[in-house]
Amino acid sequence: MxxxxxxxxxxxxxxxxxxxxxxxxxxxxxxxxxxxxxxxxxxxxxxxxxxxxxxxxxxxxxDETLKALPAAEVIGEVIDLELDQSAISILDIQAEHVFSRNQIARGHHLFAQANSLCVAVIDDELALTVNASIQFKRSVRLNERVVAKAKVINTDKKRTTVEVNSHVGKELVFSGTFEMYRSTDR
Amino acid sequence: MxxxxxxxxxxxxxxxxxxxxxxxxxxxxxxxxxxxxxxxxxxxxxxxxxxxxxxxxxxxxxDETLKALPAAEVIGEVIDLELDQSAISILDIQAEHVFSRNQIARGHHLFAQANSLCVAVIDDELALTVNASIQFKRSVRLNERVVAKAKVINTDKKRTTVEVNSHVGKELVFSGTFEMYRSTDR
DNA sequence: ATTACTATTAGGACCTAGTCATAATACTGG
DNA sequence: CCAGTATTATGACTAGGTCCTAATAGTAAT
The missing domain is CATH 1.10.10.10 (Winged helix-like DNA-binding domain superfamily/Winged helix DNA-binding domain)
Incomplete structure (x- = not known):
């Protein structure tokens, strides 16, 4: 019918x-x-x-590719950004992010959100990740919204250290410290 | 004129x-x-x-927003796998993996390759990454082929530690230590 | 069954941003 | 001045619509 x-x-x-x-x-x-x-x-x-x-x-x-900020290159959506200081992005966990077996988000998506946010927060043409130390505090499930906050905690001549903490609601789900390389001196 | x-x-x-x-x-x-x-x-x-x-x-x-990071079980192609021991995968760096500005691969793709290989090497329904410490040794460019080798270096009751080294040719480009959680006891 | 109303379909005029083909006009170098 | 190239004009046609009017179909209530 x-x-x-x-x-x-x-x-x-x-x-x-x-x-x-x-x-x-x-x-x-x-x-x-x-x-x-x-x-x-x-x-x-x-x-x-x-x-x-x-x-x-x-x-x-x-619009996004024209923006000076590499917004299109960030995994998730940037909702706040202060260059060389801090940035916040959100990522809604959808079907393509999870293991179909158990609906748990694959770690590399959380990493990608955090890592790309670190790149974005740095006011530099060529910011690259050198080292990272990360912890997955609890697993994230389908339909949860991950809010990642990046904070620049140290800057020297060529390197910038950024700390990222990602939450679902009030729960910390991911945290990491990223050491980033810049092409231009400070 | x-x-x-x-x-x-x-x-x-x-x-x-x-x-x-x-x-x-x-x-x-x-x-x-x-x-x-x-x-x-x-x-x-x-x-x-x-x-x-x-x-x-x-x-x-x-299709780019859909395939920012693909949903495949393993990022890259697995060419060798011995459960609970070692695994090798290759990832050919293509346009969608690099920053358009400088043709350098985004770090999270290398991480994704390594991380998903760690998940694959563990003979468990529910293997999750708990911690990781990683180094990006040199940047990888468009059209380069990254070969990631994962090796299980320690296994206790609930945790498995995996070491991953990724090369382009003979050059080490990425290395990391992943601590993985298993659902089943050993 | 008749009426009242909604839902669906049809048709024509017009629009934009083109394609394709033909022809006329303008410009430029030897 | 003439040949060849460049430019402009014109007309017929296209897709994928809008907007308006009008006819038809289906359904529910009296």
């Missing part, structure tokens, strides 16, 4: 969310309704046409 | 590189030539129309 309007609109929303590149024609085919129905649905749901959708996906990317 | 064809085409290329969202009409205005001239130029230079350009920027963004 064909879907009712409400169900169809819900699925439509999901379909477009998942593949913003899909045209009305393809959607009409997929839901076995006319193109006009799809268009009415989009109107009611306030979903723009495929070219506008594509453009906004592109725009997101572009 | 107006630019000669060759100069214009060169500048055109740069302009589109910089702002792929620009239309032929806007370009025509900018270079003070007709739209048709811009179109001829694009033809000769093999530059697609604005919608295609936008789409490809969007496309890049789309």
């Amino acid at each position: 064909k879907l009712k309007k409400k169900d169809r609109q819900e699925k439509l929303n999901q379909a477009i969310e998942k593949t913003p590149f899909i045209t009305d024609e393809e959607l009409a085919e997929q839901f076995q309704v006319s193109i006009q129905t799809i268009r009415l649905d989009r109107m009611e749901l306030g979903i723009p046409e495929v070219r506008k959708r594509i453009e906004s996906v592109a725009q997101e990317n572009w | 107006k630019l000669k064809k060759k100069d214009r085409q060169e500048k055109l290329n740069q302009a589109i590189e910089k702002t792929p969202f620009i239309t032929d009409e806007e370009l025509a205005e900018q270079f003070q030539v007709s739209i048709q001239t811009i179109r001829l130029d694009r033809m000769e230079l093999g530059i697609p129309e604005v919608r295609k350009r936008i789409e490809s920027v969007a496309q890049e963004n789309w």
Whole structure:
């Protein structure tokens, strides 16, 4: 049986969310309704046409790569950044981050969040990690939100030491000390 | 004075590189030539129309955010594995692994290779990283092949210590000691 | 069954940002 | 001045729409 309007609109929303590149024609085919129905649905749901959708996906990317801050290169989303001082990013643990067996996040994602935040916090063209000492305090599960806070604790001529503590709620889940190399002297 | 064809085409290329969202009409205005001239130029230079350009920027963004760090069980390709003893994997550094600025591999990819190899080498349902101490010995560049060798150096009731050394050719590029937690006793 | 209402489909005019082909005009070097 | 290149103009056509009007289908209540 064909879907009712409400169900169809819900699925439509999901379909477009998942593949913003899909045209009305393809959607009409997929839901076995006319193109006009799809268009009415989009109107009611306030979903723009495929070219506008594509453009906004592109725009997101572009803004970030244009920013002086290498935001696109940070794993997670940077929500605060004071160069050479501190930075905060959040990472929502999703299906692709966990072991399917037990829904526990793979350690390297937490490491990646912390490490890339360290790179971002340093005001330098070429910041590289030299050493790191890290502890995984407790395992992080699917759908948890990891907030990583990086703090610069020492800076000398060529090296910067950054401490990162990552929490889920009030619980510390990860902590690490990163020694970073800079290309420019201080 | 107006630019000669060759100069214009060169500048055109740069302009589109910089702002792929620009239309032929806007370009025509900018270079003070007709739209048709811009179109001829694009033809000769093999530059697609604005919608295609936008789409490809969007496309890049789309699968990159999905594969920032892939979901595979092991990052890299396992070429040898003796459970609870040793393992070897290789990772070819490609464009998605490097900073675009300087073509140097982001540290977390090397970490991910090593960390996931540690998980794989342990014969356990639920192996998790507890601590790690790592050193990035030299930076790895685009197109280099990283060979990671993991060796179990100690095993007690609940913990296993694994040492990983990663080389590009004969050069050591990464080394680390990982303390892993097992769910089952030994 | 008739009415009332919503949902769906259809059609036409118009839009943008193009492609492709043809033709006319302008510029430039020998 | 003429040839060859560069530029501009024009018209027909395209995809993937918007916006508006109108017809038809389905359903629920009286």
